[in-house]
Amino acid sequence: MAxxxxxxxxxxxxxxxxxxxxxxxxxxQLQNEHQLTIRLFIDDLHVAKHxxxxxxxxxxxxTIQNITIIAWHTDTKFANAAQVVxxxxxxxxxxxxxxxMHPDTIWINLEYLSAETWVDDFHAKNSKRGQLTRHFFxxxxxxxxxxxxxxxxxxxxxxxxxxxxxxxxxxxxxxxSLFCYPHAPIASLLTAIVNSNQQVSCYVPNSNTxxxxxxxxxxxxxxxxxxxxxxxxxxxxxxFLSQDDYDKLLSSCDLNFVRGExxxxxxxWAGKPFIWQPYLQTEQTHIKKLHAFLNLxxxxxxxTSKESIFALxxxxxxxxxxxxxxxxxxxxxxxIKQYVAQQSYTHSQQTDLATKLxxxxxxxxxxxxxxxx
Ligand code: TRH
Numbered sequence: 001m002a003x004x005x006x007x008x009x010x011x012x013x014x015x016x017x018x019x020x021x022x023x024x025x026x027x028x029q030l031q032n033e034h035q036l037t038i039r040l041f042i043d044d045l046h047v048a049k050h051x052x053x054x055x056x057x058x059x060x061x062x063t064i065q066n067i068t069i070i071a072w073h074t075d076t077k078f079a080n081a082a083q084v085v086x087x088x089x090x091x092x093x094x095x096x097x098x099x100x101m102h103p104d105t106i107w108i109n110l111e112y113l114s115a116e117t118w119v120d121d122f123h124a125k126n127s128k129r130g131q132l133t134r135h136f137f138x139x140x141x142x143x144x145x146x147x148x149x150x151x152x153x154x155x156x157x158x159x160x161x162x163x164x165x166x167x168x169x170x171x172x173x174x175x176x177s178l179f180c181y182p183h184a185p186i187a188s189l190l191t192a193i194v195n196s197n198q199q200v201s202c203y204v205p206n207s208n209t210x211x212x213x214x215x216x217x218x219x220x221x222x223x224x225x226x227x228x229x230x231x232x233x234x235x236x237x238x239x240f241l242s243q244d245d246y247d248k249l250l251s252s253c254d255l256n257f258v259r260g261e262x263x264x265x266x267x268x269w270a271g272k273p274f275i276w277q278p279y280l281q282t283e284q285t286h287i288k289k290l291h292a293f294l295n296l297x298x299x300x301x302x303x304t305s306k307e308s309i310f311a312l313x314x315x316x317x318x319x320x321x322x323x324x325x326x327x328x329x330x331x332x333x334x335x336i337k338q339y340v341a342q343q344s345y346t347h348s349q350q351t352d353l354a355t356k357l358x359x360x361x362x363x364x365x366x367x368x369x370x371x372x373x
Contacts, residue, residue, distance in 0.1 A: 012091035021262035041072035192326035271344035
């Protein structure tokens with residue numbers, strides 16, 4: 001039987017941190033939990049360094065946490081193709097690499113996560129490109145999809161973390177983390193917090209979210225370590241965290257504002273209430289994605305809590321959060337907390353994405369071998 005122990009992952013960083021955030025987690029899980037030999041090709045080491053702090057951006061090749069990281073440029077030379085190749089988010093494999101692939105190569109395009117119902121039908125379909133077969137692998141929330149990116153022991157690890165002292169000081173403020181796109185109605189959220197009767201400690205990691213926060217406080221700029229108080233709101237600017245520390249922040253907060261793809265999934269595993277801002281897309285696709293997710297994830301949530309969840313998400317997307325919307329959400333926060341903790345547990349019982357990729361690749365290799373007989 002052919003070995004499928006060598007996998008290559010190609011990561012093109014379009015913007016922000018989601019592409020490398022997902023690829024780096026996937027690489028680590030395939031290596032740690034499935035004992036695969038991974039080469040991760042990254043086209044922008046400077047952005048990747050935010051998530052892989054020990055990365056040396058001057059090196060063409062280096063090994064970090066047993067993963068070979070290779071700087072990928074237009075002139076990168078490839079000696080061989082792996083048995084299994086992950087093209088993340090349709091990033092287009094380089095022609096010289098494609099030339100090294102053969103009909104037995106398992107070529108998987110890892111798609112973006114969506115809870116839309118069509119995903120069930122499109123997952124694991126393929127198309128031919130010359131002699132090669134490109135498989136479309138869709139992460140998702142149902143058993144018909146490729147599953148969600150998750151470490152095997154995520155629930156245990158989270159409990160271990162919570163048993164240890166929390167990373168945040170204990171007080172009766174509502175602890176909120178804020179990571180969003182700059183076009184979010186940040187000023188209206190902060191105004192609603194300021195005007196509510198609930199004290200809030202808001203933690204904002206250093207990212208492009210900060211410029212709008214600075215504007216709200218009439219500051220030129222804000223920096224990690226800054227702390228600002230206005231009525232019921234105390235805002236803490238914190239450094240951009242390691243992925244592990246960001247996960248701990250999500251677990252320690254009472255409410256997390258998250259965005260894109262990877263922080264969204266991590267908020268789900270944190271099991272705490274969260275508000276998701278999808279990546280802006282043309283033709284209102286991001287709104288369809290948001291509603292598909294809300295309908296699926298909150299299908300069994302008590303109607304009044306559900307209403308407040310939808311209202312706050314819609315407000316976050318539509319440029320205005322009123323004090324009434326914020327207050328209505330807070331009234332339901334305890335019920336939402338119970339509901340999302342249960343949902344997080346339920347989803348953690350499904351097969352995770354890395355395992356599904358391994359099972360899928362083994363099946364494809366078996367098919368190829370059987371067809372040869
Ligand atoms: O950065 P993003 O907006 O990434 C986006 C999305 O993936 C989007 O779907 C994609 O099309 C676009 O990139 C190109 O949001 P996301 O996906 O949440 O990625 C952020 C990553 O940064 C995630 O891995 C968590 C990590 N992170 C930290 O490690 N430390 C931090 O302090 C913070 C705030 C985030």
